[in-house]
Amino acid sequence: xxxxxxxxxxxxxxxxxxxxxxxxxxxxxxxxxxxxxxxxxxxxxxxxxxxxxxxxxxxxxxxxxxxxxxxxxxxxxxxxxxxxxxxxxxxxxxxxxxxxxxxxxxxxxxxxxxxxxxxxxxxxxxxxxxxxxxxxxxxxxxxxxxxxxxxxxxxxxxxxxxxxxxxxxxxxxxxxxxxxxxxxxxxxxxxxxxxxxxxxxxxxxxxxxxxxxxxxxxxxxxxxxxxxxxxxxxxxxxxxxxxxxxxxxxxxxxxxxxxxxxxxxxxxxxxxxxxxxxxxxxxxxxxxxxxxxxxxxxxxxxxxxxxxxxxxxxxxxxxxxxxxxxxxxxxxxxxxxxxxxxxx
Amino acid sequence: xxxxxxxxxxxxxxxxxxxxxxxxxxxxxxxxxxxxxxxxxxxxxxxxxxxxxxxxxxxxxxxxxxxxxxxxxxxxxxxxxxxxxxxxxxxxxxxxxxxxxxxxxxxxxxxxxxxxxxxxxxxxxxxxxxxxxxxxxxxxxxxxxxxxxxxxxxxxxxxxxxxxxxxxxxxxxxxxxxxxxxxxxxxxxxxxxxxxxxxxxxxxxxxxxxxxxxxxxxxxxxxxxxxxxxxxxxxxxxxxxxxxxxxxxxxxxxxxxxxxxxxxxxxxxxxxxxxxx
Numbered sequence: 001x002x003x004x005x006x007x008x009x010x011x012x013x014x015x016x017x018x019x020x021x022x023x024x025x026x027x028x029x030x031x032x033x034x035x036x037x038x039x040x041x042x043x044x045x046x047x048x049x050x051x052x053x054x055x056x057x058x059x060x061x062x063x064x065x066x067x068x069x070x071x072x073x074x075x076x077x078x079x080x081x082x083x084x085x086x087x088x089x090x091x092x093x094x095x096x097x098x099x100x101x102x103x104x105x106x107x108x109x110x111x112x113x114x115x116x117x118x119x120x121x122x123x124x125x126x127x128x129x130x131x132x133x134x135x136x137x138x139x140x141x142x143x144x145x146x147x148x149x150x151x152x153x154x155x156x157x158x159x160x161x162x163x164x165x166x167x168x169x170x171x172x173x174x175x176x177x178x179x180x181x182x183x184x185x186x187x188x189x190x191x192x193x194x195x196x197x198x199x200x201x202x203x204x205x206x207x208x209x210x211x212x213x214x215x216x217x218x219x220x221x222x223x224x225x226x227x228x229x230x231x232x233x234x235x236x237x238x239x240x241x242x243x244x245x246x247x248x249x250x251x252x253x254x255x256x257x258x259x260x261x262x263x264x265x266x267x268x269x270x271x272x273x274x275x276x277x278x279x280x281x282x283x284x285x286x287x288x289x290x291x292x293x294x295x296x297x298x299x300x301x302x303x304x305x306x307x308x309x310x311x312x313x314x315x316x317x318x319x320x321x322x323x324x325x326x327x328x329x330x331x332x333x334x335x336x337x338x339x340x341x342x343x344x
Numbered sequence: 345x346x347x348x349x350x351x352x353x354x355x356x357x358x359x360x361x362x363x364x365x366x367x368x369x370x371x372x373x374x375x376x377x378x379x380x381x382x383x384x385x386x387x388x389x390x391x392x393x394x395x396x397x398x399x400x401x402x403x404x405x406x407x408x409x410x411x412x413x414x415x416x417x418x419x420x421x422x423x424x425x426x427x428x429x430x431x432x433x434x435x436x437x438x439x440x441x442x443x444x445x446x447x448x449x450x451x452x453x454x455x456x457x458x459x460x461x462x463x464x465x466x467x468x469x470x471x472x473x474x475x476x477x478x479x480x481x482x483x484x485x486x487x488x489x490x491x492x493x494x495x496x497x498x499x500x501x502x503x504x505x506x507x508x509x510x511x512x513x514x515x516x517x518x519x520x521x522x523x524x525x526x527x528x529x530x531x532x533x534x535x536x537x538x539x540x541x542x543x544x545x546x547x548x549x550x551x552x553x554x555x556x557x558x559x560x561x562x563x564x565x566x567x568x569x570x571x572x573x574x575x576x577x578x579x580x581x582x583x584x585x586x587x588x589x590x591x592x593x594x595x596x597x598x599x600x601x602x603x604x605x606x607x608x609x610x611x612x613x614x615x616x617x618x619x620x621x
Contacts, residue, residue, distance in 0.1 A: 094435060224457060228449055230436055234429050237398055239502065240422025240450035285436040288457075 007289035010282065014296035018076070021300055025072045025307045030315050031063050038064050066201070074200040074208060074264055075306050075320070076299040079271055081212045081261035083298020084291050085254040086272030087279070088219050091226040091287060092250055093156055096280075099273045100258035103163035103251070104140035107170035109262040112136020113192050114177045117185050129192060130207055130263040137259030140166055145251075153244065195266035195321030197306050204264040215257030216295055222250060223287040230285070268321045270328025271298050277335055301327075348410075349374050349506060349537045350395070355404035357387065357394040363402060364390050368563040370556060372539065374505070377532040379548040380541045381572075382558030383582045388541040389430060389510050391558065396427050396508055408506065422450035426502035428495055430510045430541075440478040440486070440494045444470055447501030462501075469497040473527070489520040496527055507531060509540035513547075525551040549573050549597040557581050573597050 026038040040054035041064040082100065089098040100106070112132040115121075121128035148154050148162040178186065225246050228236045236243045258272070279293040305323035312318055318326075350372040358364040364387035372378055380388045393399045395406045397413050406413040408424050416424070426447070434443065447469075448462040470476045473493040478486055483494060492512060499507055509528065513521040525547050528538045532553070542548045548555060549569040557565040557572050559581030565572045572578075578586040578599065585602040603611075 094433075096436070221455065225454070227438075227442065228446055230438075231443070231446060232433060234393075234398060234427075235432060235446070237418070238396070238422065238427040238429065239446055240417075240419035242418050280436065285438055286442065 007283055007286070007293075011289070011292055011296065014293060014300060018296055018300045018303070021303050021307065022072055022076065025075070025303050026064055026068050028307055029063070029068065029310050031059065033060050033064060033068075038068075041065055042069070070202045070205050071197045071200045071306070072303060073205045075197045075303040077205070077208045077212045078197075078261040078265045078268065079275075079299040079302025080216060080295040081208075081257045081298070082268065082271040083275040083279075083294040083296075083301070084216055084219055085258040085261075086298075087276035087287070087290055087294040088226065088250055088254040089272070090276055091230050092247055092254070093160065094230055094232065096277065097273070098160075100254060101167075101269075101272070102160060103255065104144045104166040104170065105137045105255055105258050106262060106267050107167040107174070108136040108138070108140025109133040109259060110136070110193065110267065111140070111170045111174045111177075112263075113266075114174050114181075114189055117188050117192075118177050118181060122188060126201070127203055127207065130204065133192075133263035134259050136170075137262060138256070140170055141252075141255040141259070145248075154248070192266045194319050195262075195268035195324075196319035197265060197302075198317065198319065200264065208260050208264045211260040212257055215253050215260070218253045219250065219257070220291055220295075222246070222253075223291045226250065226287040226291075227285075230287075266321060268302070268324055270324045270332065271302055274328045274331055274335075275301055278331070347374055348372070349408065350539070351405075351407045351410075352395060353405045355391075355394070355406065356402040357390055357399065358402055359390070359399075363561070365558060366403075366562055368404070368558075370563065370566050372537055372554075374537055375532050375535050376554055377528055377538040377552050378540070378554045378556060379552035380539065380556045380558065381543070381545060381548060381581075382564075386558040386581070387561075388558055392427075392508050392510050392539065392541055396425055397421060398427070419450045422502065422504075424504055425506045425508060426499040426504040427508045428499050428510060428512055430514065432491075432495060434483045434491075437482040437484065439480050440470065440475055440483055440497075441466060441480065443483055443494055444479075444497045444501050447498040447503075450502065465503075466497070466501050469500040470494070472500065473497040488515050489517065492516060492520065492524065496524070500531075505535070506537045506539070509538065511541050511543065513542065513544055522547060545573065545578075545599040546597065549599065569597060573599060 023035060023038070027033055027035050036051070036054060037056055037060050040051040040056055041061055043051045044056070045065050085100045089100055089102065090096055092098070112135050113129050115136070116129045116132035121132060144159065144162045144166045145154065147166065148159040150158065178189065181189070225241065228239060228241050229243065229246055233243050275297045276290065276294045279290055279297050283289050283293050302320060302324065305327060306320045309318040309320050309323040348371045352371070353369045355368040356363060356366045368391065380391060382388050390399060394401050395413070408416070444466040445458055445462065448458055448466065452458065467476060467479065470479055473496050475490060475493050475497055478490055478494060483491055486494070496512070512524045516524070521544055528540060529551050532538050552569060555565070555567065555569050555572040556563060557577060564581050565577050573588055575586055575588050578588065585604060587600050587602050589598040591598060
């Protein structure tokens with residue numbers, strides 16, 4: 001009972017912190033906007049009967065509504081998706097070092113993005129790159145699963161090795177295409193590769209919101225089953241779980257959710273690996289608490305890193321993918337050292 | 345024999361094309377405690393896994409309560425048979441209670457959560473196996489014996505009429521080994537059917553009501569410990585010289601191996617070479 005209450009209290013604290021960091025992210029940047037003005041923009045745009053009397057400049061309206069709010073929302077969606085998908089992947093593979101990138105998602109997205117740039121799709125629409133990246137990720141996951149399948153079964157180790165092989169193959173294709181690109185296109189690719197939240201617009205929010213929220217909802221719904229799946233295939237079958245269906249279902253949902261987030265933000269490392277670890281250490285391994293905590297923690301971490309990236313070398317910006325790696329790597333190394341004697 | 349709970353007919357099993365055991369037929373009734381014995385590689389664990397439906401069979405039939413194994417849904421079968429596997433790797437710091445609660449999984453719809461009644465039952469099972477104080481401790485921090493008792497509590501929490509135990513005493517000291525057999529006997533006394541793979545023949549002869557002896561790729565013998573534990577049958581199954589003594593005071597059997605004089609001499613000569621004497 002105490003454990004349950006502690007878990008729920010931790011989720012409430014995480015949600016409050018996320019709200020707080022979200023508010024801060026609306027106010028900081030090159031143009032200072034007071035919190036009251038930022039809140040007024042939201043109220044007025046949403047047609048809510050509060051703060052209607054606050055006068056706003058066109059610049060403030062544009063900065064909050066068209067730049068910072070979609071940026072923050074994309075950050076929350078991507079961070080939440082990466083955090084929860086990482087926790088699910090670690091559960092499916094019963095491996096604390098598993099990460100959504102393991103089954104070729106990131107490599108597939110990179111190949112999709114580079115194809116979009118190479119064929120000039122990015123000049124036509126800002127959605128071309130995300131859509132190509134999404135298709136690339138899904139194809140990569142399908143290829144990995146197809147290669148790993150034996151007699152209707154997917155052994156975990158084979159799946160991981162197939163993921164590595166597909167990742168290497170797609171990496172080679174990406175590098176091959178890159179060698180034929182001009183400097184401008186290379187820069188475009190590099191910009192996408194170092195994941196970031198800058199220049200994210202409402203279109204990106206619309207693209208990500210559906211798959212990410214549905215994916216998170218399904219994963220939360222299946223959290224209790226993941227607790228059984230983690231005990232191992234034989235143990236799960238012995239208590240009556242159709243292991244193959246649950247493993248494939250969860251893998252597919254986590255893959256789509258991650259692919260959607262990677263396609264709108266580029267490659268952002270460490271969130272899917274570090275956040276589930278951190279939450280597991282703080283709140284224990286029960287996925288009914290761990291999954292929502294990883295989603296909230298991932299969103300919080302990414303928006304926080306984005307805020308930090310905006311102020312740390314102001315007026316210039318450090319992209320969020322770099323910030324997550326800078327903050328995530330030392331923590332990951334600390335975890336590796338601690339792992340020898342801890343709960344993993 | 346009482347009403348047949350498990351019926352196995354002409355069972356053939358193995359891995360891929362390799363046949364491990366063939367023409368195994370037996371029937372087990374309610375309240376029996378049956379030990380499966382045989383040398384390493386005889387197919388004891390494979391037999392248990394196959395009749396549980398965890399491995400595909402190569403031929404023959406298996407049925408529970410008169411219904412063929414293939415007609416059972418996953419969850420329905422899990423409400424009939426609880427299975428304790430040989431090696432369980434429990435990572436991620438799950439607590440004793442988390443593990444025992446997993447035994448309630450087959451009784452829940454996919455969207456349901458464990459009820460307070462499930463929690464009370466899990467705690468009762470832990471109390472019975474003497475693990476209640478481990479409820480909130482990570483299982484990977486407890487001893488082998490404690491872990492095994494937690495897993496037995498999980499098996500109990502599954503509330504099934506049939507219990508399969510695959511080498512439940514491996515790696516345990518003699519006190520825990522006998523305790524596991526006592527648990528099995530107590531469960532059988534409650535009307536549960538217990539089928540266990542065992543290596544401790546002396547304990548099996550004391551606690552099991554029936555023995556299935558595997559050897560030479562088939563079911564060599566099926567009967568009471570007194571019928572199966574004969575020097576001839578055991579020596580044939582284990583491909584060794586086995587000595588069976590009857591304790592006239594308590595009626596127990598004492599089983600041990602004999603080494604021939606020629607083998608002793610060979611061994612001594614080799615040891616001298618190894619030790620350089």
